[in-house]
Amino acid sequence: MAEAILKVDGLTKSYGGRKVVKGVSFAVRTGEVFGILGPNGAGKTTTLEMIETLRPIDAGTAVINGVNVSDNPQKVRYMIGVQTQSTAFMDKVKLTELLEQQAAAYGEKVDVMELLRDVNLENKAGSYIEDLSGGQKQRFSIAAALVHQPGIFFMDEPTTGLDPQARRNLWSLVQKINDGGKGVTIILTTHYMEEAEVLCNRVAIMDEGRIVAMDTPKELIQHLLRSGFKKAHHVEQANLEDVFIDITGKKLGN
Amino acid sequence: MPKWLFTVLVFAKISVKRYFRDRLAIFFTVAFPLIFLLVFGALSNGGGVSFHIGLINQSGSAFAQKFVKDTNASKMFKVDNSVTTLAQAKDKMSKSEIDATLVLPPSFGVPKNGVPSGQALVYYDENNYDAAQTIESVIQGELEGINTQLIKISPPLSVTSKSTNAQGLTKMDYTVSGLLGFAIIGLGIFGPVNYFPEMKKQGVLRRLHITPLRVWQFFVSSVLSNAVIGLFSIAIMLLVASVAFGFHMVGNYFELAVFIILGILSIFGIGLAIGGWAKNEQQAAPLANVIVFPMMFLSGTFFPRYAMPVWLQHVSAYLPLTPIIDGIRMIATEGDHLTQIGPQLGWVVGWTVVIYAIAFRVFRWE
Numbered sequence: 001m002a003e004a005i006l007k008v009d010g011l012t013k014s015y016g017g018r019k020v021v022k023g024v025s026f027a028v029r030t031g032e033v034f035g036i037l038g039p040n041g042a043g044k045t046t047t048l049e050m051i052e053t054l055r056p057i058d059a060g061t062a063v064i065n066g067v068n069v070s071d072n073p074q075k076v077r078y079m080i081g082v083q084t085q086s087t088a089f090m091d092k093v094k095l096t097e098l099l100e101q102q103a104a105a106y107g108e109k110v111d112v113m114e115l116l117r118d119v120n121l122e123n124k125a126g127s128y129i130e131d132l133s134g135g136q137k138q139r140f141s142i143a144a145a146l147v148h149q150p151g152i153f154f155m156d157e158p159t160t161g162l163d164p165q166a167r168r169n170l171w172s173l174v175q176k177i178n179d180g181g182k183g184v185t186i187i188l189t190t191h192y193m194e195e196a197e198v199l200c201n202r203v204a205i206m207d208e209g210r211i212v213a214m215d216t217p218k219e220l221i222q223h224l225l226r227s228g229f230k231k232a233h234h235v236e237q238a239n240l241e242d243v244f245i246d247i248t249g250k251k252l253g254n
Numbered sequence: 255m256p257k258w259l260f261t262v263l264v265f266a267k268i269s270v271k272r273y274f275r276d277r278l279a280i281f282f283t284v285a286f287p288l289i290f291l292l293v294f295g296a297l298s299n300g301g302g303v304s305f306h307i308g309l310i311n312q313s314g315s316a317f318a319q320k321f322v323k324d325t326n327a328s329k330m331f332k333v334d335n336s337v338t339t340l341a342q343a344k345d346k347m348s349k350s351e352i353d354a355t356l357v358l359p360p361s362f363g364v365p366k367n368g369v370p371s372g373q374a375l376v377y378y379d380e381n382n383y384d385a386a387q388t389i390e391s392v393i394q395g396e397l398e399g400i401n402t403q404l405i406k407i408s409p410p411l412s413v414t415s416k417s418t419n420a421q422g423l424t425k426m427d428y429t430v431s432g433l434l435g436f437a438i439i440g441l442g443i444f445g446p447v448n449y450f451p452e453m454k455k456q457g458v459l460r461r462l463h464i465t466p467l468r469v470w471q472f473f474v475s476s477v478l479s480n481a482v483i484g485l486f487s488i489a490i491m492l493l494v495a496s497v498a499f500g501f502h503m504v505g506n507y508f509e510l511a512v513f514i515i516l517g518i519l520s521i522f523g524i525g526l527a528i529g530g531w532a533k534n535e536q537q538a539a540p541l542a543n544v545i546v547f548p549m550m551f552l553s554g555t556f557f558p559r560y561a562m563p564v565w566l567q568h569v570s571a572y573l574p575l576t577p578i579i580d581g582i583r584m585i586a587t588e589g590d591h592l593t594q595i596g597p598q599l600g601w602v603v604g605w606t607v608v609i610y611a612i613a614f615r616v617f618r619w620e
Contacts, residue, residue: 052464054620077466084464088457092275097268104264105465107257144461 010060022209031181035200081150086137135166155188265475287437308337308355317363317370353385431583442521450529463619505585517578523609531616577601
């Protein structure tokens with residue numbers, strides 16, 4: 001097993017006496033794309049927020065690159081990138097200025113055009129965030145989260161609300177950033193099983209504040225099949241989404 | 255350049271750029287105080303005292319006609335020419351539309367022994383007794399002047415008034431410094447109280463919270479951009495005040511700017527504290543109103559504090575905005591130097607320390 005970039009052990013969080021995260025433990029290897037699946041209210045977002053230094057950790061530890069998150073949040077902030085809501089950028093500020101500001105928060109000066117090129121937005125450099133489409137906003141928020149070249153990147157439901165083309169487009173971007181394991185380590189949450197299957201090397205399934213299963217998607221499926229599971233219907237070789245993509249095409253710039 | 259300074263400057267620069275793209279923000283910080291300035295300027299235009307009077311001339315004499323013409327031209331009196339009968343005059347006086355009525359009876363100005371003679375009458379309403387007394391003595395003075403010319407004697411005793419201070423304060427001077435205070439409040443409190451909860455709602459502050467940006471860096475950059483925008487707004491107001499309303503800037507511009515920046519820093523802290531604490535607009539707006547409105551009226555933004563009862567003057571002297579408005583007036587219209595306004599400086603600095611101690615304590619990123 002490659003060296004773990006993130007080690008989480010017994011992470012716990014309560015709000016008003018109610019435990020929402022109940023002793024979550026997992027480790028993520030350098031270069032992995034790690035998915036956290038689960039229904040709403042399972043504790044996915046809270047778990048991520050504790051690791052991201054946004055919420056105080058009630059119990060347990062999270063260690064990134066050997067740095068304990070509770071002990072040294074400021075150091076952790078330099079090492080992690082977090083994709084935020086696409087609304088989290090001020091209006092009437094140009095994309096180039098937003099990236100300049102984001103980099104300045106880390107005390108850095110960066111080539112903003114190169115960052116925009118990486119996410120296919122160089123032709124929108126002078127636009128304001130409010131003039132972008134949903135998919136463009138998501139790509140921009142990824143560029144902003146990576147201005148300081150973090151080794152580990154957190155994405156919370158990156159494709160929620162996107163249409164199928166924009167979603168596939170974003171998947172390619174995620175794969176590009178991860179670069180087959182040689183690039184940035186990625187931890188993402190999602191509601192979409194297909195997304196997890198396409199992107200993730202391993203997934204953890206959370207329910208009611210606990211991790212109830214954790215393995216590669218393939219292994220999880222094999223495990224289910226070995227237990228004698230059979231799908232009720234014959235599986236078609238294509239579904240309606242494939243038809244939609246086939247007809248409308250997988251366009252860039254959405 | 256140290257990293258923290260680079261961070262602060264980039265943030266401040268982008269905020270200022272954003273401000274100049276936001277027409278609504280420009281309206282509230284520049285146009286809005288300017289509208290108040292124009293209204294108050296128009297109200298107090300001319301500076302000196304004047305009376306609205308009715309003038310009824312029942313005499314056909316040449317002297318009476320000349321007297322009417324002179325009175326119309328006088329700065330002291332604004333003659334309401336719609337008044338032609340005593341009944342009309344009484345009606346207008348009872349509504350306080352005019353202060354008194356001057357009646358020149360038919361005998362007024364008719365030559366007697368070779369010189370014009372007669373008696374003018376001043377009618378007044380009981381509620382305008384003081385004005386009528388003043389008007390009567392003014393006209394008395396005018397007539398006496400004419401008398402001495404007519405009989406060509408020089409009276410043995412006389413009195414004359416002389417101004418002691420060439421740069422005496424007009425009401426406009428108080429109004430301008432008060433309205434600068436109003437501009438500082440608008441920018442420093444209503445600004446952040448509106449956009450901080452908005453930035454929290456959108457997750458802008460959450461995004462910054464994930465970065466290593468420190469709260470104090472964020473505060474310093476906000477203060478810097480606010481100071482730049484505030485000086486811009488105030489420069490425009492001062493320009494309009496001096497060009498259109500004869501505002502006397504006798505102090506040093508640099509010292510005024512330094513003091514105003516300090517004032518902006520101090521008042522902006524109140525906005526930072528409220529906006530930084532509030533989770534949403536519903537929390538921010540009522541608290542801001544509770545703090546701002548009493549301060550606005552008691553600190554002398556719209557009318558000078560000297561017009562208040564003494565006990566209220568004592569109370570309002572300790573509000574954060576009062577020493578700022580007083581200090582601005584002392585520098586701008588009385589020509590004081592920063593070294594001469596020690597008490598004001600002391601109060602502003604003291605309040606600033608208190609305000610920012612609170613702002614840091616209550617600030618929330620989300």
